[in-house]
Amino acid sequence: MKFSIALILLISVIILIPELVSGMDNINPEIPLEPMIISGLVLVIVYVLIAFDLIHRTLAALLGASTILFISTTLGAFNKNYQILSFNDAIDAIDFNVVFLLMGMMIIVAIMRGTGVFQWTAYKSYELAKGDIWRLTIILMIVTAVLSALLDNVTTILLLTPVTIEIALILRINPWALIFPEIMASNIGGTATLIGDPPNILIGSSSGLSFNAFLFNLGPIALITLLALIGMMYFFFSKEYKKNKNNNVPELLKRLKREYKIENQALLNQCLIVLGFVIVLFFLHDELKMEPSIAAMTGAMILLLISRTHIGEMLDEVEWPTLVFFMMLFIIVGAAEKNGLIPAIAEIVVQISGKDPTSTIVIVIWISGIMSAIVDNIPFTASMIPVVEYLNQVIPGIDPNILWWALALGADFGGNATIIGASSNIVAAGIAERSGYAIRFKDFIKIGMPVAIVSMILSTAYLLIRY
């Protein structure tokens, strides 16, 4: 079924794209149509392959990038119209700041994970809550949001969710009442910083916006949305939160303390010192004219040295498929941009918005939110970055940064709407299912969609009022 839908979509795209592109009246007549059509087709095919999970996303991106380069160097040798992207242009299109930043943070997170600090945090949250489930939920939401703002969401959710479910099962409450707040808080927390979510890393690197700029501009709305989330979660799960009167708190605390202790205190101290150092560098990177990737790589290197991790093991810790995915994606989007497809799409946005800044902001944030709920927000953001760059040049009187914030908020918050909106949603749903509390697509939408819509409304109002 999934394959049939994807196939029909692909065939439609292959038939329609040349028609659409040739029908666009905003295309520069000096640019040949062939490379634009091919790069557009490749981009859409890669999207479909990823969206329908037909092949691994890294393989889809590799297929797209190698197709572009293969056509450019074979057909392109005979006909210049098929020179979609040269090898040198492909290398230039890769944003190594993003690649190295991800690599550095991956190493830091991987080493930190081994200390058991994530699970210990969940136990401490229960201790702080003194057995009150509603208080525990609020603490867990704050903890998850902060961890997700500084580290990656999948690790945070994968390590916190099982402890949370264990607590819920022992207290005989529905684990959904704790898991949903965690999932939503993770996506909201990741919005607050440059390193919190991959779309922010992409936007930060392309726009040159600093860590501080992200924190000061997106931090307040992330906080407002988190407060709204707290209220919404109470609305959805108040019955469960009121169930905690007859539980043996000291006994559960004893059990959690025994199971979730810090496994390596010395390593944790080293990790915290290095992470602190890296965060200080993030705050200062704009003044130092230092790319954030240098801060992350420096931190990872120091941590590797002091923790005496084996270099081979260190390389195992790096999530290479994700890094390759990013690199190939840059090549695909670079080709679409170079051949005029992305400016053409941006021009359509300009025409719809009538060059009105307010309309443009609303279009960017809502389209990003809707798309991120349906497709992987990483390729979507990568494709939207050149569109936003173009819009910043042609919309008169628009604050040069506001569209970046609109894109980040839409791409990040949209992930809460559906189970496939973010990797961490899928991970949490998988663990919940194996604990007897399956979260199906429609179950997720019932809670995630209202949260995403409220987040988007708040974000739209925030952007329009503040800027």
Next chain:
Amino acid sequence: MGKISHIVVLTIGSDGCKKAVDKGIKIAIKENCKITFIYIVDTSFLSGIPRRIHGVNRAEKDLNRIGRIILERAREKASKKEAKVATAIRTGNIMEELERFLKESKGDLLIISSEKRGFLDTHLSLASSKRLEEITGISVLEIE
């Protein structure tokens, strides 16, 4: 079906599984036989996520712990009704581990829950149950 001496109930703690547990206890008391509740730790949903970077190995441990809580609940229920009860936990592919356990434990009745589009339904469809019956030669009772 002849005399039952050992009932095996597969559970993940869902509502459907709770019904399967209840049914298993009822039969075990009636037949005066042993009942074993089994939970299988399956992390196949994390196949797209690199194992080391995100701590997938750790997730197996965590699910193991959750499984023990679920099994403890089932054991409490059976003990209250004075059934001869045991629990087991395994890690791996659900179908393969279940087959292995049934052979090892010499179970002669398997009770599973059939939840529409549920986790167990995905892994143990009706066809799988029939296959299980063929492979192990024991009866499979599906609770809807």
